[in-house]
Amino acid sequence: xxxxxxxxxxxxxxxxxxxxxxTYTDSSSTYLYWYxxxxxxxxxxxxYIFSNMDMKQDQRLTVLxxxxxxxxxxxxxxxxxxxxxxxxxxETRRNSGNxxxxxxxxxxLSVIA
Amino acid sequence: xxDIYQTPRYLVIGTGKKITLECSQTMGHDKMYWYQQDPGxxxxxxxxxxxxxxxxxxxxxxxxxxxxxxxxxxPLTLESARPSHxxxxxxxxxxxxxxxxxxxxxxxxxxx
Numbered sequence: 001x002x003x004x005x006x007x008x009x010x011x012x013x014x015x016x017x018x019x020x021x022x023t024y025t026d027s028s029s030t031y032l033y034w035y036x037x038x039x040x041x042x043x044x045x046x047x048y049i050f051s052n053m054d055m056k057q058d059q060r061l062t063v064l065x066x067x068x069x070x071x072x073x074x075x076x077x078x079x080x081x082x083x084x085x086x087x088x089x090x091e092t093r094r095n096s097g098n099x100x101x102x103x104x105x106x107x108x109l110s111v112i113a
Numbered sequence: 114x115x116d117i118y119q120t121p122r123y124l125v126i127g128t129g130k131k132i133t134l135e136c137s138q139t140m141g142h143d144k145m146y147w148y149q150q151d152p153g154x155x156x157x158x159x160x161x162x163x164x165x166x167x168x169x170x171x172x173x174x175x176x177x178x179x180x181x182x183x184x185x186x187x188p189l190t191l192e193s194a195r196p197s198h199x200x201x202x203x204x205x206x207x208x209x210x211x212x213x214x215x216x217x218x219x220x221x222x223x224x225x
Contacts, residue, residue, distance in 0.1 A: 008154075033213060042119075042203050042216035086154055090214075100146065100161065100207065101214055106154040 004091055006104035013112050018076040020107045022089035027070060029091040033101065034063065034074045037086040046087070047074070076109075084111045116140050119204050119217035126194055127225050134189045134220045136204030144209065145187040147171070147179060150201040150219075162187055194224045 005023040012018045024032060030051050035043040049056045049063045049072070056063045062075040072089055086108050090101040117138040126132055138145065147160040158171030162181040176198070177191050187206075191198055201221050205214040 031213070035216075040219075040221070042218045043205075043214070044216070045213050048213060088156070092212075100144065100158075103156045106156075108154070 004089060004102050004104035006087075006089060006107045008105065009108050009110070011110045011112060012079050014079060014081060016079055018074075018079045018083065018109055018111075020074045020076075020087050020089075020109065022072040022074075022104055024070050024072060024089070024091040025102075026091055026093045027067065029093060031092050032063075032065065032072050033090040034061075034072075035088040035090060035103075037088065037106070039085075043088060079109075079111050081111045081113055084109055117204065117206055117215050117217045119202075119220050121220060122218065123221045123223075125223045125225065128193075128195055130194050130224075132191050132194055132222070134202055134204075134222070136187045136189070136217055137185050138187075138206045138215070139185060140206060140208070140215065141184065142206035142208050142215075143184065144207045145181065146205045146207075146214065147177075147187070147189050148203040148205065149173060149175065150203055152200075156203070160189065194222075196224045198222060199224050 033048040034046045036046045037043045060077045064073045086106040088103050088106045090103045120135045143164040145162045148156045149159050157173035159175040160179040162168050168179050179189050201219050203219045204217040207214050
């Protein structure tokens with residue numbers, strides 16, 4: 001399909017790991033991004049991965065990229081209540097026409113204390 | 114830390130009013146964008162600009178207009194607001210197309 005796909009909701013217990021999944025569409029995408037949006041705020045760039053990488057780790061965040069399946073995931077270790085937010089994945093598309101980045105619909109992460 | 118600012122943060126107005134949502138960035142970015150965000154979270158690109166005097170319509174048709182007279186400033190105008198315009202409006206910029214976007218905090222618009 002043409003859309004960047006994400007599951008809409010994820011609920012985890014505090015202290016557990018969260019895994020947010022994304023399926024993108026353009027195998028020639030150069031960068032793939034994860035953004036975080038807290039209630040009533042704009043989007044904040046969380047992390048990104050270059051397409052020639054399989055994994056990127058940044059403190060509690062681990063990004064995994066499976067280019068064959070066009071699958072991107074974000075793992076948050078030791079999830080805290082402050083991680084409750086909406087998480088968007090986004091891809092660049094070579095022949096995107098008007099669209100600079102293509103965003104998924106967002107995954108709402110709820111952390112239960 | 115992103116230096117992109119949107120004002121006002123919240124706006125409640127009556128139907129038929131003309132409004133301008135402001136967006137400014139101090140990073141010298143040529144590319145600027147306006148997104149409309151549904152209450153259900155999805156982002157829709159409504160306008161973008163590649164530089165001064167450049168404006169283009171995005172993927173979602175919008176009754177709003179934009180202008181880009183200065184690099185740092187990308188205001189969005191609604192000539193006659195309607196309740197269907199009630200939404201969150203997010204401004205963003207990037208150094209080059211396809212590169213990471215920096216977002217403002219958004220303007221939550223409510224039209225009564």
